[in-house]
Amino acid sequence: LEKQDAERLRGELSSILEYFATLDQVDVHKVRPTKGDLAGGLRDDVVRPSVPEVLDGVPQKKGKYVRAPRVF
Amino acid sequence: LTRHPASPHMIPSMVQSGELSAEEYVSFLFERIEQVDTKVHAYLQTDRDRAVAKARELDRRAKRGEKVGRLAGLGIAVKDNICVKSFQATCGSKILAGFNPPYSATAVLRAETEGAIVLGKTNLDEFGMGNTTQNSGFGPTLNPWDFARVPGGSSGGSAAAVTAGMASASLGSDTGGSIRCPASFCSVVGLKPTYGRVSRYGLIAYANSLEQIGPIGPDAETVSLLFESIAGHDPQDPTSSDVEVGTGHETGIKGLRIGRVKEFFGAGAQPKVSETVMDSCDRLEASGAKVGETSIASLPHALPVYYIIAMAEASSNLSRYDGVRYGMPTEKGTADWNAAFARTRSDGFGEEVRRRILLGTFILTAGYYDAYYVRAQKVRALLTQEFELAFKSFDVLIGPTMPVVPPKLGEKVTPLEDYLIDVNTVAANLTGLPAISVPCGFVGGLPVGIQVIAPSFREDVLLQVARVMGKEHGVKLAPPAGAS
Numbered sequence: 001l002e003k004q005d006a007e008r009l010r011g012e013l014s015s016i017l018e019y020f021a022t023l024d025q026v027d028v029h030k031v032r033p034t035k036g037d038l039a040g041g042l043r044d045d046v047v048r049p050s051v052p053e054v055l056d057g058v059p060q061k062k063g064k065y066v067r068a069p070r071v072f
Numbered sequence: 073l074t075r076h077p078a079s080p081h082m083i084p085s086m087v088q089s090g091e092l093s094a095e096e097y098v099s100f101l102f103e104r105i106e107q108v109d110t111k112v113h114a115y116l117q118t119d120r121d122r123a124v125a126k127a128r129e130l131d132r133r134a135k136r137g138e139k140v141g142r143l144a145g146l147g148i149a150v151k152d153n154i155c156v157k158s159f160q161a162t163c164g165s166k167i168l169a170g171f172n173p174p175y176s177a178t179a180v181l182r183a184e185t186e187g188a189i190v191l192g193k194t195n196l197d198e199f200g201m202g203n204t205t206q207n208s209g210f211g212p213t214l215n216p217w218d219f220a221r222v223p224g225g226s227s228g229g230s231a232a233a234v235t236a237g238m239a240s241a242s243l244g245s246d247t248g249g250s251i252r253c254p255a256s257f258c259s260v261v262g263l264k265p266t267y268g269r270v271s272r273y274g275l276i277a278y279a280n281s282l283e284q285i286g287p288i289g290p291d292a293e294t295v296s297l298l299f300e301s302i303a304g305h306d307p308q309d310p311t312s313s314d315v316e317v318g319t320g321h322e323t324g325i326k327g328l329r330i331g332r333v334k335e336f337f338g339a340g341a342q343p344k345v346s347e348t349v350m351d352s353c354d355r356l357e358a359s360g361a362k363v364g365e366t367s368i369a370s371l372p373h374a375l376p377v378y379y380i381i382a383m384a385e386a387s388s389n390l391s392r393y394d395g396v397r398y399g400m401p402t403e404k405g406t407a408d409w410n411a412a413f414a415r416t417r418s419d420g421f422g423e424e425v426r427r428r429i430l431l432g433t434f435i436l437t438a439g440y441y442d443a444y445y446v447r448a449q450k451v452r453a454l455l456t457q458e459f460e461l462a463f464k465s466f467d468v469l470i471g472p473t474m475p476v477v478p479p480k481l482g483e484k485v486t487p488l489e490d491y492l493i494d495v496n497t498v499a500a501n502l503t504g505l506p507a508i509s510v511p512c513g514f515v516g517g518l519p520v521g522i523q524v525i526a527p528s529f530r531e532d533v534l535l536q537v538a539r540v541m542g543k544e545h546g547v548k549l550a551p552p553a554g555a556s
Contacts, residue, residue, distance in 0.1 A: 001418070002418075009427065009430065012427065012486065012487050012488075013427070013430065013431055013434075015486070015488055016379070016431060016487065016488055016491075017431070017434075019376055019488055020376045020379070020380055020435075020444060022373070022376055023373055023376050023377065023380075023444075023447050023448065023451055024447075026370065026373055026447075026450075026451050026454070028447060028450035028451060028454065031450040031451075031453050031454050032450070032453060033446055033449035033450045033452070033453060034449045034450075034452045034453045034456065035449075042310050043307045043308075043310065051174045051175065053172075053174035054174050056172065056174070057170075057171055057172060057174075057397070057398035057399070058396075058397055058398060059395065059396070059398070059399070059400070059401030059402070060396075060401060060402075066396060066397060067396075068396045068402075068409070069396075069402055069408060069409045069411075069412035069413070070408050070409060071408070071409045
């Protein structure tokens with residue numbers, strides 16, 4: 001983030017968070033939160049041949065390796 | 073061909089019988105795109121050669137007397153966050169420019185198996201985040217009814233393409249109203265199916281627990297045809313359901329109990345928009361439905377709940393865009409991982425996407441997780457219970473899709489003001505319920521849509537209501553004068 005972006009975002013994000021805080025008015029002490037369920041069930045974990053094209057979109061490669069910026 | 077030969081849902085049988093050549097029809101759609109899309113900018117890419125080749129193949133098969141499928145010859149436009157092999161998938165974001173997906177989405181494969189032909193990929197708010205299609209990294213789409221106004225979003229390109237006659241129908245995705253909002257603003261029919269009804273495999277994720285792929289078309293019959301072709305369980309999407317898809321028999325709406333939800337007409341609604349929707353309710357009553365008033369008390373809280381959940385899920389989903397594995401490359405020779413990563417993401421993501429990632433990340437931090445995310449999931453459960461209760465007295469619930477007419481392009485609003493117009497659409501995503509937007513009239517020449525919500529997996533009832541409105545209520549449909 002650039003410095004002037006950070007200044008502007010501070011205001012914008014605060015007003016959005018204030019709006020989110022209106023949920024404090026709702027009485028939820030008896031409610032259990034929504035949880036996702038997997039309607040169709042999980043498929044078996046079977047190894048399938050991978051699609052060779054998945055690596056075509058890699059911006060920088062060296063041989064069959066993906067080239068990434070240095071971590072250390 | 074010099075004009076649309078028939079409603080798109082009639083086209084497949086005409087292609088099958090040889091009355092219409094798919095090649096001629098598809099070429100006609102591309103002529104429209106050439107004439108109109110320089111003004112509208114609905115498409116990010118098109119591929120005429122690929123489409124014409126597929127159309128010729130259909131014509132050959134029809135000539136041999138082979139079955140060509142229930143969508144044969146229909147030219148469809150696909151939102152650019154849904155993968156189609158051989159087209160780029162950019163999500164309207166610079167960070168994915170040039171990305172070629174190695175496979176097609178299940179919904180696209182199913183439509184193609186039935187003979188639909190993909191014409192191109194349509195514009196959207198970046199990653200689906202917006203309701204105007206102005207947040208695209210590749211420039212805005214304009215509303216074909218009034219070029220000074222937005223087409224809605226985020227599936228703005230998909231809705232504009234249909235209303236301007238540049239596609240028979242289209243696929244969009246809906247996370248908080250992204251099919252219904254542009255359908256309303258462009259005067260077309262847009263269906264958000266029940267969560268799990270259509271496979272999300274190949275839909276680039278924004279907020280997994282909320283979004284669905286769905287059809288947009290000029291009328292209920294076309295939307296119905298496309299919906300039935302793409303719906304159903306898919307082993308590639310474990311949240312997809314195997315509940316059988318009800319087919320849309322002509323049952324009419326006599327005796328249908330319609331609940332007009334008080335909160336949908338609440339603060340922020342333009343009075344003329346509310347009046348237009350009320351008039352439409354009267355017409356539904358005249359067509360045999362029983363209309364009554366009802367209330368969903370937690371609805372005013374749906375919007376903050378939606379944004380908390382959507383932003384939390386987005387911050388997690390969008391962390392994969394690092395510029396290393398696909399999309400925009402990190403600068404060569406940049407010092408270290410963190411600097412390169414930050415550079416790519418600040419150059420690649422637009423303003424609204426960055427805002428949502430920041431908020432979503434904050435919401436999920438340990439100290440705030442319970443206060444925002446868990447509380448939001450609780451209010452979401454409360455909302456679901458209230459809808460279930462309302463469906464004990466009513467078959468469908470109804471209100472304006474959007475509380476306003478399409479805003480002017482470039483209108484200065486704060487992010488929060490912009491979020492507020494999603495007030496009526498987000499509840500269907502939070503509860504997983506199916507919802508449709510149907511054209512119901514105009515205010516000052518600008519389209520107004522009515523939203524109908526049904527119990528889970530009852531898209532057939534929604535389409536029934538839409539069919540009656542299209543046939544009996546005579547609202548003018550595509551294409552508008554501005555784009556002809």
